[in-house]
Amino acid sequence: MKSLIHYPVKVFATGFVVLTLLSIPLFWFRFWCQTSLVVRMPSEARDVSITPSGLVPPELENDPNVVNRSRVSARMIVGPFFLGIADYFLARFPGGRHSNIYYYDKKDEDWMYFDEETGQIVCRYTGVQRMPDKTILKKKVQLYVGPEGISESPGKNLGRFTSPVVSISLWLTLYDKKLRRFFYFDLDERTVVKGPQLPKDDTHKPIDIGILRKGYEFESLNWSPPQVRASEEDIKERRSSSYELPPIVRRYYRYPSGQYLLVLDESGRIDLLDRETLEFAGTAGWLPAPKTFFPSKEVVTPKDLLSYDVLPLALDTDQKYRGMFAVSVSREGTAMALAVFDEKGVQIKTEHTKLRKYRGRSADVDSSKAVFFEAPWAPVSTIGIYLAENLHPLLLSLVSYFTADSFEAAAGHRALFILPNSFVAMKGRDVSENTAERIITALLLMLPSIILAILLAWRVNIDATTVGLSENARLCWMIGTIAFGLTAYITYRLTRPKITLVTCQNCGNLRRPDMNRCHRCGSKWHIPELTPPAWRVLGRSEQVYEGLPAEEAEAE
Amino acid sequence: MFTLIKKEIEDHIAYFIGAAVLSAILIALLISAMYQPEPRDMPVFIGLSIPVIVILIVGFPAMGSTQMYTDRTRKISTLLSTLPVSRRQILCARIITGILAILTLLLPLTITMVILFPLFTPPIQMYLGLVWEIFAAAFLMAFACYCLGLLTGWNSSKIIPTLGGLVLTSILLPLIFVKGFGLHTVVILLLFIIASLMRTWHTFMSTSL
Numbered sequence: 001m002k003s004l005i006h007y008p009v010k011v012f013a014t015g016f017v018v019l020t021l022l023s024i025p026l027f028w029f030r031f032w033c034q035t036s037l038v039v040r041m042p043s044e045a046r047d048v049s050i051t052p053s054g055l056v057p058p059e060l061e062n063d064p065n066v067v068n069r070s071r072v073s074a075r076m077i078v079g080p081f082f083l084g085i086a087d088y089f090l091a092r093f094p095g096g097r098h099s100n101i102y103y104y105d106k107k108d109e110d111w112m113y114f115d116e117e118t119g120q121i122v123c124r125y126t127g128v129q130r131m132p133d134k135t136i137l138k139k140k141v142q143l144y145v146g147p148e149g150i151s152e153s154p155g156k157n158l159g160r161f162t163s164p165v166v167s168i169s170l171w172l173t174l175y176d177k178k179l180r181r182f183f184y185f186d187l188d189e190r191t192v193v194k195g196p197q198l199p200k201d202d203t204h205k206p207i208d209i210g211i212l213r214k215g216y217e218f219e220s221l222n223w224s225p226p227q228v229r230a231s232e233e234d235i236k237e238r239r240s241s242s243y244e245l246p247p248i249v250r251r252y253y254r255y256p257s258g259q260y261l262l263v264l265d266e267s268g269r270i271d272l273l274d275r276e277t278l279e280f281a282g283t284a285g286w287l288p289a290p291k292t293f294f295p296s297k298e299v300v301t302p303k304d305l306l307s308y309d310v311l312p313l314a315l316d317t318d319q320k321y322r323g324m325f326a327v328s329v330s331r332e333g334t335a336m337a338l339a340v341f342d343e344k345g346v347q348i349k350t351e352h353t354k355l356r357k358y359r360g361r362s363a364d365v366d367s368s369k370a371v372f373f374e375a376p377w378a379p380v381s382t383i384g385i386y387l388a389e390n391l392h393p394l395l396l397s398l399v400s401y402f403t404a405d406s407f408e409a410a411a412g413h414r415a416l417f418i419l420p421n422s423f424v425a426m427k428g429r430d431v432s433e434n435t436a437e438r439i440i441t442a443l444l445l446m447l448p449s450i451i452l453a454i455l456l457a458w459r460v461n462i463d464a465t466t467v468g469l470s471e472n473a474r475l476c477w478m479i480g481t482i483a484f485g486l487t488a489y490i491t492y493r494l495t496r497p498k499i500t501l502v503t504c505q506n507c508g509n510l511r512r513p514d515m516n517r518c519h520r521c522g523s524k525w526h527i528p529e530l531t532p533p534a535w536r537v538l539g540r541s542e543q544v545y546e547g548l549p550a551e552e553a554e555a556e
Numbered sequence: 557m558f559t560l561i562k563k564e565i566e567d568h569i570a571y572f573i574g575a576a577v578l579s580a581i582l583i584a585l586l587i588s589a590m591y592q593p594e595p596r597d598m599p600v601f602i603g604l605s606i607p608v609i610v611i612l613i614v615g616f617p618a619m620g621s622t623q624m625y626t627d628r629t630r631k632i633s634t635l636l637s638t639l640p641v642s643r644r645q646i647l648c649a650r651i652i653t654g655i656l657a658i659l660t661l662l663l664p665l666t667i668t669m670v671i672l673f674p675l676f677t678p679p680i681q682m683y684l685g686l687v688w689e690i691f692a693a694a695f696l697m698a699f700a701c702y703c704l705g706l707l708t709g710w711n712s713s714k715i716i717p718t719l720g721g722l723v724l725t726s727i728l729l730p731l732i733f734v735k736g737f738g739l740h741t742v743v744i745l746l747l748f749i750i751a752s753l754m755r756t757w758h759t760f761m762s763t764s765l
Contacts, residue, residue: 006758013754017707020748021727027734088736092686100681113680122680414734416744 007495015484015491019393022487023416026388033384034413034421038333040375041076045355045367046336048327049073053223054340054349055313055323060248061226067245068227072311074327074338075220076353076367082217084414102168109140112168119160121145121174123187143187145172147179150190167210173261173275175206182278195278204280205266207302209273212264215307215410219336221327223311225249250316257312258321260284268301270310270326272345284312284323285341290330291352293368293423294430306333306409323348331409332421335368389422390449395483397424397449401442404428449485456489457481467497468512468519560641560649561656564623568653571619575661578608578615583668590672612661613729616698617721619657620705623650624760625717628710633760647760651753654702658695666691693737696745701725703752710759 052061053070061069082090091097094104094111101113112123127141144151146158162178172185180202182195198204227245252258260272262284272281287308289300302308307329313322323342330336340349353367355374365374372382389397400418404425412420419425427442443450457478464474481488501510506523517524565572585608627633633646669687701721708720728748735741 006762009754010758013751013758016747016751017755020731020744021724024727024731024734028730083733084736084738084740085733086736088738104678104680106678109678111678111680115681416731416734 011491011495014494015480015487018490018494019417019484019487022490023392026391027416030385030388031413033381033388037371037375037378037381037385040378041334041367041371042355042375045353045370045374046076047073048075048336048338048351048353050338050340050349050351052226053325055325055342056226056249056315063226063228063248065228066226066248067229068224070224070226072221072223072325072338072340074222074309074336076329076333076336077218077220082410082413087410087414102166112172114161114164114166115154118144118154119146119162120154120158121161121164121166122154123172125187143190145185145187145192147176147183147192147194149192150185150187165206165209167208167261173209173273173278175209175263182273184275184278193278203267204263204271206263206271207266208264210261212262212270212310213308214302214305215329216309218307218329218333219309219327221309221311221325221338223251223313223325225251225315252314252316252319255319256314257324258314258319260312260321262310262312262324264302264310266301268299268304270324270341272321283345285326285339285345285347287328288326288337288339288347288350290328290335290337291366291368292330292332292335292426292429293372294426295432296426296429297431300328303408304331304405305329306331306413330368331412332368332426333413334371335366386423387448389419389424390446390452391486392419392422392449393484393487394446394449394453397422397446400425401428453482453485456485460489460492463492463496465519466501466510467499468501468515469497557645557649560636560645561652564649564653565656567626568619568623568657571615571657572660574611574615575657578611579661579664581608582665586665586668586672590676612698613701613725614722616654616658616701617705617708617725620654620702620707621709621717621721622705623654624706624709624756625711628712643761647757650706654706655699658698658702662691662695662698690737693732693741693745696742696749697729697732700728700745700749700752703749703756704728706756707752707759710756710763 049071050073051069051071053072056070060066092099094101100116101111103110103112105111108126110125112121112125114120115122122142122144124140124142126138129137129139131137142152144154144158147161148157148159151158161174161176163176165175165177167173172187174183174185175181176183180198184193184195185191186193225247226249228248230244230246257272259275260281261275263271263273263280264287265271268287270284270286272284273279274281287300287302287305287310289296289298290305305328309327311325313324314320315322321343323340325338325340327336327338336353338351339347342348354364355367355370357363357365357374371378373379396417397419400420400422401424403418404420405428407415407418407420415421423445424442427438427445430438430441433441460477460481461474464477469477477488477492481492484491497512499512499514502513503509504511504518504520504523505526506518507521509518509520511518511520627646633643636646637643666687673687704724705721708724709717711717711720731741731744735744
């Protein structure tokens with residue numbers, strides 16, 4: 001009875017060990033192939049630019065002296081993807097997504113962090129005080145910031161923040177998810193400005209304020225204003241050289257989003273927040289969706305993107321918000337989209353990374369497709385990834401298909417068991433086909449895996465029959481092998497009964513010696529009947545009685 | 557039970573001495589790195605710690621493997637079974653000895669880090685829980701490697717106990733690089749340890765004396 005209970009436990013335990021030890025080498029193989037693909041991606045397929053940028057007033061953009069028009073450009077800097085260990089430390093360093101420290105200056109020992117115990121934000125900085133004799137006195141100031149006020153010492157009267165989303169720039173703005181309102185802090189005046197509380201039915205879910213950026217290691221976004229030739233007067237006065245092209249207008253760096261602050265919503269929408277009233281003032285735009293290998297949804301959330309960056313624009317001439325540029329890199333890190341939104345939040349221009357091919361006539365290939373087939377040796381790496389994915393358990397591939405969107409994009413590159421970046425999962429995100437078509441295509445993509453699983457299940461069945469496993473056990477093994485493929489097969493080989501078989505006298509096949517009946521023909525053991533022999537071995541010569549035998553004599 | 561553990565420690569004292577020596581070396585490297593004002597010397601410390609880590613990688617599966625292989629070939633558990641000792645107790649004592657060897661290495665190192673961190677980091681909640689998370693992941697990884705040693709050691713041939721544990725450890729160890737020291741690694745390693753211990757348990761208990 002105990003062995004009956006122990007056997008499944010042994011199988012599951014061995015199965016998990018095998019699954020883990022098989023998944024890690026497969027991960028490294030996929031990682032190596034994927035890295036080689038993105039590293040060899042043609043340079044042209046990494047860049048995207050829009051000229052003119054669309055946000056500069058026409059009178060400046062079309063000025064007759066303009067030599068170069070305004071330009072917004074972005075570049076994918078996709079090298080080797082971050083492994084978990086690097087991500088672990090980066091996320092915990094000051095400014096990282098798992099760190100409560102928003103700012104830290106080691107040299108001056110200035111910092112700003114959220115103290116979870118008090119629920120207050122602690123700011124330490126070097127305060128400058130002008131003395132009556134016009135000398136400047138520098139001293140360290142440590143302030144405690146709560147929803148109810150600012151003080152030099154922590155106290156309950158300051159209130160508590162629960163889960164703040166903080167913007168650190170020239171002004172300190174904060175959104176508290178529990179209090180559902182924005183706050184603005186003036187550290188010099190030591191005042192707190194509260195915004196109106198958002199209604200309970202309000203759909204806004206801010207996740208980032210001010211500088212909206214994720215995974216900046218994977219892309220760069222730049223804007224250059226229209227440039228004019230240097231005037232003779234400037235050259236004469238050596239303010240500018242003859243080969244320099246000074247800008248006709250400059251970006252207003254002090255307040256790059258003018259009178260507003262940009263707020264990124266969980267849905268991917270970017271809202272405008274009035275800096276003065278701390279109220280939403282409209283939509284600034286949204287994160288653009290890159291063109292992926294299989295067409296995926298057009299509305300992307302921050303979780304769906306490996307990287308994004310938003311650049312608001314205000315010019316130093318009027319210091320008003322003019323619009324913004326948003327760039328996003330796809331989950332797989334193979335495509336990028338750049339979009340321009342005007343001050344009303346209308347998308348006026350969009351561009352995607354692509355590769356121009358010349359085969360008789362020129363044609364544009366999306367970078368997400370070009371990366372797999374157009375770079376030198378790319379098809380080899382692509383086939384490598386595809387085969388490695390097909391060695392993965394069939395069941396986990398199916399789970400990857402159905403949970404394709406559930407995982408954070410960067411985490412997908414470190415996946416061991418469920419693969420959100422596999423071809424099957426990419427198909428799961430496809431929106432160009434209906435559900436049935438998608439499932440059929442996904443099954444076609446999994447065809448090598450299915451064939452392998454069936455082949456292994458067939459072999460397991462043959463061996464299990466030979467070994468003498470019961471019909472139920474064989475059925476379980478076949479289902480398990482189809483679901484887990486190579487993992488189940490290795491598990492079976494490690495856990496199969498190790499018994500030396502003997503030949504059955506009835507059917508001639510090999511049978512188990514520990515079972516009562518032959519598992520092939522059902523016959524019992526042929527045990528010869530123990531009949532006593534007719535002969536005897538005696539110690540002396542046999543005497544022959546002359547008379548009747550004793551029994552007969554008694555009868556008479 | 558204590559007698560069994562004591563006997564196991566005596567039989568594998570070399571591993572305990574090795575763990576203590578390596579721990580001392582790592583502590584010395586850590587203190588030197590902390591007090592070294594020049595960041596350019598950091599690669600030297602990292603370079604020195606690599607051989608130590610390699611020895612550790614080999615060490616823990618080797619200990620598990622030695623324990624099981626010695627038992628298998630010298631029939632130690634068969635002999636002990638003649639005394640009032642169950643096989644369950646023998647295996648438990650063996651596993652506890654393994655855990656003690658790992659703690660001999662990691663605990664002094666972690667205590668040193670806990671003491672040194674506040675001295676060299678600002679008085680704010682910097683790197684919150686970092687030391688304990690790294691300790692947990694390192695402990696579980698070392699224990700998982702030890703469990704692989706236990707798993708491969710129960711074999712009468714010499715090749716599998718010698719190379720099997722080493723090969724499987726070199727496959728498992730990069731899990732830290734793939735997943736980092738966070739919760740994912742802890743969960744995977746915990747499940748892996750439970751699974752490999754169950755397999756070892758089953759093999760050990762069902763083998764005839």
